[in-house]
Amino acid sequence: MCRQLSRSIVAFMAAAFVAGGAIGTTKSPSTSVAPTEVVPKGRLPRNVVPTLAAVSLRIDPAQARFMGAVRLDVKVARPTRTIWLHGRELNVTRATITPKGGPPQRLQVTSADVSGVLRLRADKPIGVGHARIELTYDAPFGQLQGAYRVKAAGENYVLTQMEAQGARNTFPGFDEPGFKQPWNISLTIPDGSQGVANTRLLKTLPAQVGWKTLVFATTEPLPSYLIAFAVGPWDIVDATPLAANAVRSRPLPLRGIAPRGQGARMRYMLERTGETLAAEEAYFGIAYPYDKLDLLAAPDFGPGAMENAGLIVYRDQLMYADEKSPVKLRRTAHGTHAHELSHQWFGDLVTMPWWDDLWLNEAFASWMAVKIVDELQHGRHGDRYLLESSLRAMGQDSLASTRRIREPITVSTDIASAFDGITYDKGGAVLAMFEHYIGADRFREGIRSYLRRHAKGNATSADLVAALATASESPAAVREAFASFLDQPGVPMLQVAVDCSGVAPTLKLEQQRFTPVGSSVSTAGEWQIPLCVRWGEERGDRSQCTLVSGRSATVPLKAASCPSWVMPSAGGYGYYRFALAPADAARLEENFERLDEREQRVYADSVSSAFSAGQLDVQAYLRAAAKLARAPARETATALVDQLEWMLLHLPLTAAQQQALRDMVRQSYGPRLSALATQSQPGETDDDRLMRSELLEVMAYVGRDPELRASLAAKGRRMLGLQMADETTPGDGKLHLDAVEPDQLGLTLRVAMEDGDARVFDALLAHVTASQDGTLRTQLLRAVAGAHQPELQERSRRLLLGPDAVRINEIALVLGERRGRGTELAEDPVVRQAARDWIDTHFEALAARITPYGGRLAKIYANGLCRTADADALQTRFAERLRQLDGGPRTLAQAVEGVRLCAALQARHQGSSWQLP
Numbered sequence: 001m002c003r004q005l006s007r008s009i010v011a012f013m014a015a016a017f018v019a020g021g022a023i024g025t026t027k028s029p030s031t032s033v034a035p036t037e038v039v040p041k042g043r044l045p046r047n048v049v050p051t052l053a054a055v056s057l058r059i060d061p062a063q064a065r066f067m068g069a070v071r072l073d074v075k076v077a078r079p080t081r082t083i084w085l086h087g088r089e090l091n092v093t094r095a096t097i098t099p100k101g102g103p104p105q106r107l108q109v110t111s112a113d114v115s116g117v118l119r120l121r122a123d124k125p126i127g128v129g130h131a132r133i134e135l136t137y138d139a140p141f142g143q144l145q146g147a148y149r150v151k152a153a154g155e156n157y158v159l160t161q162m163e164a165q166g167a168r169n170t171f172p173g174f175d176e177p178g179f180k181q182p183w184n185i186s187l188t189i190p191d192g193s194q195g196v197a198n199t200r201l202l203k204t205l206p207a208q209v210g211w212k213t214l215v216f217a218t219t220e221p222l223p224s225y226l227i228a229f230a231v232g233p234w235d236i237v238d239a240t241p242l243a244a245n246a247v248r249s250r251p252l253p254l255r256g257i258a259p260r261g262q263g264a265r266m267r268y269m270l271e272r273t274g275e276t277l278a279a280e281e282a283y284f285g286i287a288y289p290y291d292k293l294d295l296l297a298a299p300d301f302g303p304g305a306m307e308n309a310g311l312i313v314y315r316d317q318l319m320y321a322d323e324k325s326p327v328k329l330r331r332t333a334h335g336t337h338a339h340e341l342s343h344q345w346f347g348d349l350v351t352m353p354w355w356d357d358l359w360l361n362e363a364f365a366s367w368m369a370v371k372i373v374d375e376l377q378h379g380r381h382g383d384r385y386l387l388e389s390s391l392r393a394m395g396q397d398s399l400a401s402t403r404r405i406r407e408p409i410t411v412s413t414d415i416a417s418a419f420d421g422i423t424y425d426k427g428g429a430v431l432a433m434f435e436h437y438i439g440a441d442r443f444r445e446g447i448r449s450y451l452r453r454h455a456k457g458n459a460t461s462a463d464l465v466a467a468l469a470t471a472s473e474s475p476a477a478v479r480e481a482f483a484s485f486l487d488q489p490g491v492p493m494l495q496v497a498v499d500c501s502g503v504a505p506t507l508k509l510e511q512q513r514f515t516p517v518g519s520s521v522s523t524a525g526e527w528q529i530p531l532c533v534r535w536g537e538e539r540g541d542r543s544q545c546t547l548v549s550g551r552s553a554t555v556p557l558k559a560a561s562c563p564s565w566v567m568p569s570a571g572g573y574g575y576y577r578f579a580l581a582p583a584d585a586a587r588l589e590e591n592f593e594r595l596d597e598r599e600q601r602v603y604a605d606s607v608s609s610a611f612s613a614g615q616l617d618v619q620a621y622l623r624a625a626a627k628l629a630r631a632p633a634r635e636t637a638t639a640l641v642d643q644l645e646w647m648l649l650h651l652p653l654t655a656a657q658q659q660a661l662r663d664m665v666r667q668s669y670g671p672r673l674s675a676l677a678t679q680s681q682p683g684e685t686d687d688d689r690l691m692r693s694e695l696l697e698v699m700a701y702v703g704r705d706p707e708l709r710a711s712l713a714a715k716g717r718r719m720l721g722l723q724m725a726d727e728t729t730p731g732d733g734k735l736h737l738d739a740v741e742p743d744q745l746g747l748t749l750r751v752a753m754e755d756g757d758a759r760v761f762d763a764l765l766a767h768v769t770a771s772q773d774g775t776l777r778t779q780l781l782r783a784v785a786g787a788h789q790p791e792l793q794e795r796s797r798r799l800l801l802g803p804d805a806v807r808i809n810e811i812a813l814v815l816g817e818r819r820g821r822g823t824e825l826a827e828d829p830v831v832r833q834a835a836r837d838w839i840d841t842h843f844e845a846l847a848a849r850i851t852p853y854g855g856r857l858a859k860i861y862a863n864g865l866c867r868t869a870d871a872d873a874l875q876t877r878f879a880e881r882l883r884q885l886d887g888g889p890r891t892l893a894q895a896v897e898g899v900r901l902c903a904a905l906q907a908r909h910q911g912s913s914w915q916l917p
């Protein structure tokens, strides 16, 4: 492989930056495309393929624009005058092509589509063979995508987010995951700045006065979406190199990169990187594939993290997690870290050719992260986390607007839709189901052979499924079964009846697609399901796995006698829902204690899905909720609370009925909360701490326990420096983080604001302004969003636009995006409507600021809506606005459908009579 970056690139770049006179701008679509030419709005044609990309950028974080020079070595398969590339909002000042051994030719560059398709046109045909395309340009920095600027503590930084389509805003090129080639990156930056990129720094060359040029080592073959760099006054922390091990022969350099003054905060995560990476190397049997590992803490970042090869970027709060962090944050940090590291193999070393196979990256990394973190931290219950995400995916997958895991993508606005719960969570759940069915060792063998075979290249779903199927005992059946989950949307619904009338006990099965009440979707659908069941018989519990197919099936049970109960999803690994025949359901309920913790959680899901399907009435639901509240695992104990909260919000209940429901919640969960000490104890498990936080939230919001809320609010005021512990002496105005334990910080602040006044609001804002800490700011701003006084609401929205606005990734928070339970905002129709009106009035400005996440505004707008007329109005109001936004059309479809289904569920259950169990 070519390791030297030739002098000619540096020279070319220097020349490029003095070249003047724009010859073409790519800002707006042009009509100059010949009518016979089809603009490739999805994948590019393969007639011209890159073999090397050299990108030289001149970046000053203090400026609004940057300059670039790009050299693309390509192979031309057929003579052509047109070359298609990607580039968006680039002002191209010069473009040439030089065939090998021939003279250079000027290229005319025009924009052919708003998604960033460039048409390069030569006067004379370009012949078959090798050629070099050279372009110089300048461009504006983006907003959380491409190369973008952020400010931290008054200083400017530049960093990048290329996935999915940010690269085309940063440099012209073949911006498609199917094109993998080595990259030579060099950055010309101000003398006082630091610069990092995917690979090691090779050398620093002097540039013009006050500037220097950093030349980085040639990368392994990479697609454009994995390219990354950063420029600014970063702290660069050299951590201890990661020791060699059984699969990696050399130590690996590891560094932390954070805004000036923040580097030391990465200590904990840097210290724990080695064990995570080593566990992944051991699983894959392949050494970490790149020459160094940098972890960057980004002060404003769209996603949680991004797996750029060799330079992973994280939201700063994840990299600042440590022993003292809230349990949830620390767990998210470990999980995200394991997720991104596993991408270095799954995604970076082996890459999907196109976005329809994104699940290969994301489902795998989601599943793998749980496996690795569980291995390293006993008692974390990662399998519970995976199960929760599987059940959450089933919720989304029940909609008509769901996608297939492997959804065809033909236009670029659909690419963003692929980054959803179906890709990550359903994909992960399906992998877990097949791992359980095939066996963990065989499954790992399949993964290893897939990675070895396609290393440094591209591979599809079919390649992965073939490798896993080959490793299994029944390749043909596994391949077909996999396809039935990848290539069709929806959740299988199994009707299950136990039949002991014959010689041997059997299960009678009927399958169809699960649909919630009011759904427009057909129940047609047939899957080949790895069905694992467990049952009780005289000699103990037994289980078996069978691959079932067809609308109806009969499965003989290898049981010695008629089972006393049957659990249709053994271990809770099935990606399907089930309903038992009434007598069998009653027997399962009686034997609830004999189910393992995952099975109990799946049982709870069968209750809530029956409620949303309209098959279970309010009375039966409340009876089940009261019983499940006593289940040992936190996730099961609180599984039905969300629908109780839904009833409080959306069923037309009398005040007495509301009170009765809240009383029931307090009676169910109060004793469990009392059984835990009020403060976390030394030696207490993380799980107890999470249980305490969860129960406090349920009691404060759904139970509306007045005493609890008063004590939380008092703590919150003390923390904000508004009052002392005696609750009468005024405080010192400073933030007292020690007044409350980290896990309860957010809840305490929210209750203090909801039950408080403008003084609390002012204190929250003052502390937001003073803080650069992402975690703390999130908690403070969530509380700000919960203020229900109209004038305070109005003031909170002033934080969203203008020069002193909050970070871009904090906007949704301030707008009251619903996360978890208990947003007062959603409960007060007047306040909620004012928020909607404001979004409506400021839509354009907001959408421009949060590009490419503008579609989320429709979801936030829809919070709390539950009438068919609202759904129609939502559609009308946002259809045109979201049509061209990345992921916009599907986001709107989901928001509209959510409102319709809410209305249907309300119609099904309103007026039903019930009494507390």
Ligand SMILES: [Zn+2]
Binding pocket: 307, 339, 340, 343, 361, 362, 365
């Ligand atoms: Zn990922």
